[in-house]
Amino acid sequence: DRLPNAPPPDPALDTLIAESRSSTFLLQQASTADLDTNAAWREYVVRRAVDFDPRNADALADLATMLRVLHRYDEALQVLERERGVVGDDPQLLAEIGRCLIGLQRYRDAEPVLRRALDGLDDGNAHYLYGVAQDRLGRLPDAVAEFQRALERNPTHRDALNDLGVSLVRQ
16 A cells, blocks of 8 residues: 555654545645655655545646656656546646656647647746647747747746757757
8 A cells, every 4th residue: 555665754644644534634744745855755645645536636636746747757647637537628737748748758649739728728838838849840930939939928937948049049
């Protein structure tokens, strides 16, 4: 039941988590664990919340985000697809799916998902991700336009600024 290398910070807390029937409590406990120093513990607690309430969109989103940050894109994508079954084609969720597909270097798969995300989401990150897909598919003018859109929405988006410069040089 316990993940390898997931020691509880406190035996009493571990008992509470193991016996908890509240996904809210579990997610609160998980949020206190730092990913850099205690990712295994956090994953254990979030997975416990998902096991208890498999249709809890917040628990699924937290687990998927954690897995993505840890570069476990295949696992994150599976969790995001589960979340999609709960909430449908939410634009932010589609952007996260696109982000994982880009992490897996599946640019052809990411492009239509991100295009659909942009139909309902007009933010810097979504435009940046779509620009990355365009760039990796060899569509430099489209990539440049998307990086510029990302910067219009978020002028401090460092990755968009960097990739814009690289794309302009390559173009």
